[in-house]
Amino acid sequence: MKVESIHWKSSQPITEDYVHQFDKVSTLFDYNPWDGSSWAARAEWLDHGRQSAADRGQIADVLSAFNARLHNAPEAMHAIEQLRDERTLCIAGGQQAGLFTGPALVIYKAVTLIRSARLASERLGRPVVPVFWIAGEDHDFDEVNHIYALSQDLQLNKIKVSSASEKRSSVSRLDISAGQWEEALQQLDASLIPTEFKASWMDALQTIAASSSTLVDFFGQLMAKLFGSYGLVLLDSDDPALRRVEAPMFRRLLEQQAPLHAAYLQGKQRVNELGYASQVEMHERGANLFIFDEDERILLYASEEDPQLFTDRKQERRYSLSQLLDWTETAPERFSNNVLTRPLMQDYVLPVLGTVLGPGEIAYWGLTRDAFHYAGMKMPIVIPRVEVTLMEGIVQKNMTKYGLSLDDVLYRLEEKQQQWLKEQDSLKLEERFEQVRVQFKESYQPLVELISGVNPGLGKLGETNMAKILEQIGFLEHKAADAVRSQFDASLRQFQRIGLSVLPLGKPQERVYNIMSYLNKYGTEWLYELVDGELELDGLHKVCYL
Secondary structure, three states: OEEEEEOOOOOOHHHHHHHHOHHHHHHHOOOOOOOOHHHHHHHHHHHHOOOOOOOHHHHHHHHHHHHHHOOOOHHHHHHHHHOOOOOOEEEEEEEOOOHHHOEOHHHHHHHHHHHHHHHHHHHHOOOEEEEEEEOOOOOOHHHHOEEEEEOOOOOEEEEEOOOOOOOOOOHHHOOOOHHHHHHHHHHHHHHOOOOOOHHHHHHHHHHHHHOOOOHHHHHHHHHHHHHHHHOOEEEEOOOHHHHHHHHHHHHHHHHOHHHHHHHHHHHHHHHHHOOOOOOOOOOOOEEEEEEEEOOEEEEEEEOOOOOOEEEOOOOOOEEEHHHHHHHHHHOHHHEEEOOOOHHHHHHHHOOEEEEEEOHHHHHHHOOOHHHHHHOOOOOOEEEEOOOEEEEOHHHHHHHHHOOOOHHHHHHOHHHHHHHHHHHHOOOOHHHHHHHHHHHHHHHHHHHHHHHHHHOHHHHHHHHHHHHHHHHHHHHHHHHHHHHHHHHOHHHHHHHHHHHHHHOHHHOOHHHOEEOHHHHHHHOOHHHHHHHHOOOOOOOOEEEEEO
């Protein structure tokens, strides 16, 4: 498989500079990912500077139980056992548990985790384990309950799974029935073309669905099937057993809420001073923690009147600090991190050498350095996730047919399509209609001026009449152009396929399409070539020619 590296400018200015001009953002991060010495420096800090951390044995027990439930591969179970050893470090990164793994970028994050861990292990001469942090605690079910698939007739179809509950609870707590799984699988089956791989994949997904009661269950089993043999360890952030290990850190986050929030605000100010916009909305009273109350995930706010009191946004629910601190001991499963405290919790739970982040994540992690330092921590090395566009053979063929470069497709496809259409117009309709308009105006305008001298009212009527005639000429031109376009309908559909394949909904392919259609068409060989090949982790976008 041919892989081409390109500079596709990030929509996140912080991320763009992080990858290509690190000096501009160096004050927002603790390590330069492009400096080879950062890896040894981070490992040294983890060995001797890390003071607050969860018990490795307890974490390994939690991971072992969860991954056994997912039927993860022996290689992953071995990696978990390695984490008991103080010499073992990890590369961590995660994502919400999307339907059938969600958008393809989730798969590329796993690829980046595995490759980064392997390269770090070789560089440092010690075990480095890839850990995928499933954000099962997140509650936005509508964001993860669907995927998009491109149909044969070039329609973008939405495949969706429903939940039996409509509560605003975490994804890992929302049950999905056998009937709901079956409905989603039928939609997927209808969207996949017949191939040599289809039957085995549908059988595998049916088997996974039979033992999955939530999206996290299904997501975890499918990720284990794809990457378990590469030692990818999976973690559910909403695992009650994990919550018990995290309890001391939740206590710290509550007790130090005010100074920690001030540190986040200081990070936001630093970002703004460098000329960037903050990617996280920060409320002045934000506690940066959630609490589960009657199965609903409620964001906490510090009370304005009483520093010992926390409320929900509308101040309808009230929780005393002493009550919350008690729950960290008696019911830690009631707590959940937000996007700002999750990085700190991840560092408490795991010996994180590096963390794999997407463009948006890098932008908001830029707010957290001061909070890390206040908590007695240092930010791990931030590793940009590999970004990938898959270029299918039919798309390559059509690009060649119309003389389109990759830049043409990314930045000016509509312009190129219109240019191609004009070149096909042997009748020169646009030119001829323009000639008619000019000739008509040259003949008619003097007449209007003449009658205007006789009667001003006639002149006004003449102007109106001339405008109507020009409008009718334009109408005929539009109809003639449509007739010409209809002659090239097949070609226009090929242009459309190129656009929908590479930039669906105007977004990078990896952010819209799910991986299953590609696994169905091409099997897994191309995917594992990404893992096992010479894919460079250089921050550049990868175009993979299938």
